[in-house]
Amino acid sequence: MLDGILLADKLLKTHSLEESEYKYLIDNRSPALTEYLREKAVSAKRAVYSNSVYIRGLIEISNICKNDCLYCGIRRSNKNCERYRLTAAQILQCCDEGYSLGFRSFVLQGGEDAYFTDGILCGIIGEIKKSYPDCAVTLSLGERGFESYKRLFDAGADRYLLRHETADKAHYSRLHPSNMSFENRIESLKQLKQIGYQTGCGFMVGSPYQTSDCLAKDLKFIEEFSPHMCGIGPFIPHRQTPFGNENGGSAELTCFLLSVIRLIKPTILLPATTALGTVRQNGRQMGILSGANVVMPNLSPVSVREKYQLYNGKVYSGGESAQGLEILKEQMHEIGCEVVVDRGDIKEF
Numbered sequence: 109m110l111d112g113i114l115l116a117d118k119l120l121k122t123h124s125l126e127e128s129e130y131k132y133l134i135d136n137r138s139p140a141l142t143e144y145l146r147e148k149a150v151s152a153k154r155a156v157y158s159n160s161v162y163i164r165g166l167i168e169i170s171n172i173c174k175n176d177c178l179y180c181g182i183r184r185s186n187k188n189c190e191r192y193r194l195t196a197a198q199i200l201q202c203c204d205e206g207y208s209l210g211f212r213s214f215v216l217q218g219g220e221d222a223y224f225t226d227g228i229l230c231g232i233i234g235e236i237k238k239s240y241p242d243c244a245v246t247l248s249l250g251e252r253g254f255e256s257y258k259r260l261f262d263a264g265a266d267r268y269l270l271r272h273e274t275a276d277k278a279h280y281s282r283l284h285p286s287n288m289s290f291e292n293r294i295e296s297l298k299q300l301k302q303i304g305y306q307t308g309c310g311f312m313v314g315s316p317y318q319t320s321d322c323l324a325k326d327l328k329f330i331e332e333f334s335p336h337m338c339g340i341g342p343f344i345p346h347r348q349t350p351f352g353n354e355n356g357g358s359a360e361l362t363c364f365l366l367s368v369i370r371l372i373k374p375t376i377l378l379p380a381t382t383a384l385g386t387v388r389q390n391g392r393q394m395g396i397l398s399g400a401n402v403v404m405p406n407l408s409p410v411s412v413r414e415k416y417q418l419y420n421g422k423v424y425s426g427g428e429s430a431q432g433l434e435i436l437k438e439q440m441h442e443i444g445c446e447v448v449v450d451r452g453d454i455k456e457f
């Protein structure tokens with residue numbers, strides 16, 4: 109007879125479970141099991157990162173996208189989305205402001221916008237690294253292919269975030285149009301790691317058609333791929349997408365999975381995401397208290413923030429915004445954590 113606590117202890121000791129065991133944990137989670145995993149996850153995190161919380165300044169460089177992911181508000185088919193693209197000067201201005209605020213890590217995220225060729229991006233990355241050699245640059249710009257990843261890495265990019273979205277091939281095909289492939293997504297992640305990026309994968313919690321089998325596969329994938337980072341957040345419907353009337357994902361399940369992922373890989377960089385902060389007022393604190401150790405406040409120019417709507421209701425002010433860093437520091441302080449001025453690299457040991 110399987111038992112949740114026994115499985116949690118096995119995970120704690122071996123950092124590995126069978127896929128069926130991950131599924132069992134998810135299907136049989138109770139408040140007691142959730143709390144047990146949460147406490148173990150927070151201890152595991154503290155052993156590596158003490159009470160530090162790393163911050164990344166998120167710069168949303170473009171909402172123009174050639175893709176048509178069914179869940180995403182900036183998908184190509186959304187004709188109601190007012191499109192924008194930042195200039196190199198605007199991006200550098202964001203970094204400048206972020207640096208003064210204490211950010212030492214910048215994430216350039218955007219849709220798959222053909223304007224941002226390798227040449228243009230290499231120029232921007234080079235400028236950022238020249239002006240702020242003590243900062244890490246992370247890219248989150250979708251699937252670009254090996255050559256492109258390599259050029260951007262050689263130009264100085266340190267990290268790449270590319271959520272795998274789901275580790276179940278059939279599920280992947282229900283979330284994406286047929287011209288996007290699961291194999292390509294996974295292959296891209298392998299290439300990024302091979303090139304030398306600190307690589308991040310991740311998935312949405314509660315996306316349409318997701319089952320506990322899918323989530324168990326996600327966990328097994330994370331265990332085997334062993335990414336440096338993993339971004340997970342609840343799915344939140346966007347009205348102008350085919351999933352506009354679907355239910356969203358829950359903060360509870362997201363936090364439960366954060367704890368499990370922390371125990372799979374104690375050193376992993378794990379953000380308490382904006383989506384989690386959107387579905388729950390104290391979502392980010394909950395995430396940190398479940399094992400997360402990163403937050404990514406919004407550093408985009410205020411004028412474009414509401415245009416980068418992956419989902420409805422996205423929060424981008426207060427503690428979610430770079431300018432609200434003092435609020436975030438206070439929120440973290442209240443739960444015994446400290447926002448640090450640091451690149452926030454993974455601590456391998």
Ligand code: SAH
Pocket residue numbers: 179180181217218219220248249250251269270271273311312341342343344345346383418419
């Ligand atoms: N174009 C880049 C960046 C995508 S946006 C890429 O392909 O990687 C970053 C993440 O937001 C996505 O990977 C997805 O997991 C998440 N996201 C998109 N739509 C969402 C929604 N409706 N609810 C919650 N998260 C969403």
